[in-house]
Structure formats: structure tokens, C-alpha cells
Amino acid sequence: MDLSVLADAATGISFTIGTGNGGGDGSNFGLLLLLAGPVFYGLMYLRYRNSDKRHRHESETRAKMHDMKVRDDRIKSLKGVSNSRMRGANNNEVRGARRGITETLGLGD
Amino acid sequence: MSHPNPEGSTPPEQPSPLQPNPLQPSPLQPSPLQPEPPGPRVVHTDGDSKDGLVKCLRCGATEISLNVATGQLRCHFCRYEWQGEVGLANLGLDGDIGQLSGVVMGSGSVDIVPSTDEVLTFKCTACGAEVVIDTAHGTQARCHWCRNKLSMNQQVPNGAVPDVVLPFKLPKDAAVAKIREFVTKRKFFAHPRFTAEFNPENVMGVYLPYMVVDVNAHVTLTGQGEHQTRSYTVKQGDNHRRVYDADVYQVVRDFDLHVDDLTVESSSERLDQTAANSNNIINSIMPFDVENSVRYDSNYLAGFHSERRDSNIDQLTPIAHTQAGDIARHKANETLQFYDRGVRWDDEQVRVNGQRWVSAYLPVWLYSYHQTKSNGRTFLHYVAVNARTGETMGSVPINQAKLLGVSAVVQVVGTIAGIVVVLLGG
Numbered sequence A: 001m002d003l004s005v006l007a008d009a010a011t012g013i014s015f016t017i018g019t020g021n022g023g024g025d026g027s028n029f030g031l032l033l034l035l036a037g038p039v040f041y042g043l044m045y046l047r048y049r050n051s052d053k054r055h056r057h058e059s060e061t062r063a064k065m066h067d068m069k070v071r072d073d074r075i076k077s078l079k080g081v082s083n084s085r086m087r088g089a090n091n092n093e094v095r096g097a098r099r100g101i102t103e104t105l106g107l108g109d
Numbered sequence B: 001m002s003h004p005n006p007e008g009s010t011p012p013e014q015p016s017p018l019q020p021n022p023l024q025p026s027p028l029q030p031s032p033l034q035p036e037p038p039g040p041r042v043v044h045t046d047g048d049s050k051d052g053l054v055k056c057l058r059c060g061a062t063e064i065s066l067n068v069a070t071g072q073l074r075c076h077f078c079r080y081e082w083q084g085e086v087g088l089a090n091l092g093l094d095g096d097i098g099q100l101s102g103v104v105m106g107s108g109s110v111d112i113v114p115s116t117d118e119v120l121t122f123k124c125t126a127c128g129a130e131v132v133i134d135t136a137h138g139t140q141a142r143c144h145w146c147r148n149k150l151s152m153n154q155q156v157p158n159g160a161v162p163d164v165v166l167p168f169k170l171p172k173d174a175a176v177a178k179i180r181e182f183v184t185k186r187k188f189f190a191h192p193r194f195t196a197e198f199n200p201e202n203v204m205g206v207y208l209p210y211m212v213v214d215v216n217a218h219v220t221l222t223g224q225g226e227h228q229t230r231s232y233t234v235k236q237g238d239n240h241r242r243v244y245d246a247d248v249y250q251v252v253r254d255f256d257l258h259v260d261d262l263t264v265e266s267s268s269e270r271l272d273q274t275a276a277n278s279n280n281i282i283n284s285i286m287p288f289d290v291e292n293s294v295r296y297d298s299n300y301l302a303g304f305h306s307e308r309r310d311s312n313i314d315q316l317t318p319i320a321h322t323q324a325g326d327i328a329r330h331k332a333n334e335t336l337q338f339y340d341r342g343v344r345w346d347d348e349q350v351r352v353n354g355q356r357w358v359s360a361y362l363p364v365w366l367y368s369y370h371q372t373k374s375n376g377r378t379f380l381h382y383v384a385v386n387a388r389t390g391e392t393m394g395s396v397p398i399n400q401a402k403l404l405g406v407s408a409v410v411q412v413v414g415t416i417a418g419i420v421v422v423l424l425g426g
């Protein structure tokens, strides 16, 4: 078997673990290993079919901002919240991509 | 080359008597008594274009095509080469985006009139015979009598002649090498039939239709952002749990946004990006250096294929404006680094004050492969190469049995490793 495929799979799986919702402790790592088959399948599917690829119009289009006016007023403080990211944050959202997630994973057909 | 005064060469007829003279700069302050916004301003891009024989400036032959190596048009007989007219700037379609107001469009971007003939008849200016050009397949045809080549460069409202064309720059052999490299890297799980039939020499040079849009918008984003002030662990029973303190801010970003050369497909076939096709592959090789486009000349298409535009500005406006909104949100992030936990916009106003639409043919090397699946259904795979930048993307048919088999082996290995980790970790 082709070694580069295994290497790809290994980086892919460790990437998935690294960005997973886990706290990084041993039990989560073990549980993810239990999903190694589907994770491997998904990564290889995308590598060959590239159904997740699209033009990144939001960052690849030339654009300039002018006359910027800003307001940043502190309104309150949060103590001891458990999520590391803001709930409902949408400043990275992309709405003009024309393929949904089912299409990306080839589940539509 | 010999157009000292391009403005003087615009034909007198206007598409509609109601339209303002496109040669007059739009008044800076519209009369307050004028409640209606002015209609679209059409900039004529085929002003002195001629249908019929386009002759070599030196020997008069009509066998002219693009020399990909130099980007110039070349006469097949005397080898004389010349540069096409630069596009957007000379056509008055490349001005300051901040000054844009209302809708400005190239005359090659106007709405397609459904009844417009696809097949047009021209009189050969060399021998007087009638020559038919089927615009579904190109804008050139050969006179059967005198063998001269006739070109169609004037725009008729059927989407066949765009405002500008971006000539091929990457030669075919370079595209073939890129496609071969892309596919060779994906051999192990490739379908054996695909591997056996793979022949990148069959790649096709295609000019695909796009709309290139400049947008002058005013953006106001209102919401809340969070900045982390502390990260620490708390003890909860036997476990330690990580928690965070954060400051919450009311955030407003109000700015003018100038979007330059936003590019969207303008054929309904390429706009259709679903699981049933791999059009997303062609989408992903954008962007193109559209600013180097030249004024449309059929001779750039000689030897290449082309697809005709069949979508109008009205149909493409929602996509373009949604994407402009994405660009606004993305650009605003440059001013939001302080909010390391993110920003939630509750209200997003993107007011488009001005927009400029130009239709363009952009060059793509396209390798296509028709896969017939075991259930009898077919799927069209593409490997596409941007013929300006060389960016390559593709879809390779998968040997499902092999991939499932190897995935199963990976699962077994993963399960054993997982059990070991869980036992040791627990």
C-alpha cells in the first residue's frame, strides 16, 4: 500500500483531533480513534473529489474600506463561562457560496 | 491601435431614447426634482467593432488567431503580430469605484432578448456571398466561396459577444502537464477505468462567460463582540474544568466598501453547483487577472471553444450582492482582532450605491471525464486549469470498493489503538 496515503490519513486524523471539540484528554483521543474508518474515508473522498472546493470570493476578491467609523463600548463582563468562543459569533460567516454541506459531502445523490 | 479618439467612434444609435448619453459624465448632483433613480448607464464597448472580414494590418489575410506565447494576435500568413486593444480602462469601465453611482454596464452585458436569432447571416465583404454564423458555437465562420474568415464583433442581444475577453496565456502543453500531475497524485483510490482511459491530451480550451462586477457600497455592521480577559481552571468534583472571563462590547463598524472585479459565472449551466455535477471545480480556479482583459475580438477565440452567456444582470444581482456582503464582513474582521472570542453582528446594512457590470470571456483548460456508475447513472468529472494563473483543481472518480476496504482496515487498526488509549488513559 502506498505510504503517502497513510501519511495523509495520519495528518488528517491528527488534524481532526486537534480541531475537535475535545478538551485534549486521553479519552477523547481514544474515542476519535474509534472513528478512524469514517474519518479516513471522508478525507480521501475530499482529496479525490474536491467537492468541498470553491472560489473564496470573500477573501480572494480585491476590496478596500474607506472612511471607517468605529464604536467599541464595553457593556458588561462575563465570569467563568465554559465556551472558549463567543456564542452566536457570525463575523466569519459566508453566505454567497452556492453549495451546501450535503452537496459537499456527496450525500445529495 | 489607430483609435486616437475612441469617444468619437461611438455609433449614433442608442438602445433607448430615455437613456442618458453614455459619453456625458453623470451629473454629480442629480436634480432634487428627479425622484426616479436614473436607469442603467450603458457604456458602448463595440463602438467601432466591425462584423465581417477582420484583416491582417500588413497583408490583408483573414487567418488570425491568438499566439498564446505572446498574448498577441498573429496572422497565419505573414506572421505579423499585434496587440489587442486594452479593455476596461480604455472602454471607460475601470474608473474610481468610489465615484460609481447607479448601475453602469458594458453594452455586452445588457439583457438577453429571447427572440434574438442564434444564427445570424452576414454578407462576405470580399465576394458578396451570404455567410451564416451560428452564435451557439462561436462568433466566426468561413465563407464557402472565397474561404475568407468572417468575424462577428458587434453585439447583438443574445449573449454571444461580451464586452471583453481575457486571452489564453498558459499553453496547452503546460495545462496537460498540470492535469497529469494533479491526477498522478490521486492514483491509489482512482477508479481503474478512469486510470486506463485518462488522456490529458484531450483537454479543451474554453472561454467561459462571466460577469465582472465593481461595487460601491456603504456598510454598517452593528452587534456585540467579546474579548477574553482571563482563562483558568476550576475544580468541579474530581474534575478540572477550563472556564473564561470576557468583556462584552457593543460594536459598530461603518464604512464605504469598494469591491473590485468580483467575478460570477453567467451561464446557467455553470451557476448550477450541486452534488449532481462538478461545476464547483471550475468555480474554485478563480480568481482571474480580469484587469488584463482586452476589448472583445473574435480572433481571440479562433481554435478555442466558447460558452455563451445566458444569464442577465437581474438574475446575477442577488449572488453578487450576497457575495459583496461576505466581502464586507470579511474585510471588517481586519478591525476586529481585539475581539478574540468573536463578534456577533445583529444588524448588517450593505447599501449598494453604485455598481458596474462587464461581461467577459475568461480562459479555462478543461479536461472532462464522463463516468458511468454501476447503477447506470453518469457523472461528469472535470479537471480545470486557470489558463492565466495555472491554478488547477479537479475531481477524480473513486474506486469505492477499494476505498471502503482500506477504510475498514483503518477502522480495525483505529479500534485497537483506541481501546489501548482508553484503557491506558482510564
Ligand SMILES: [Zn+2]
Pocket (backbone or CB within 6 Å): B056, B057, B058, B059, B060, B061, B075, B076, B077, B078, B079, B080
Ligand atoms: Zn498578414
Ligand SMILES: [Zn+2]
Pocket (backbone or CB within 6 Å): B124, B125, B126, B127, B128, B129, B143, B144, B145, B146, B147, B148
Ligand atoms: Zn466570401
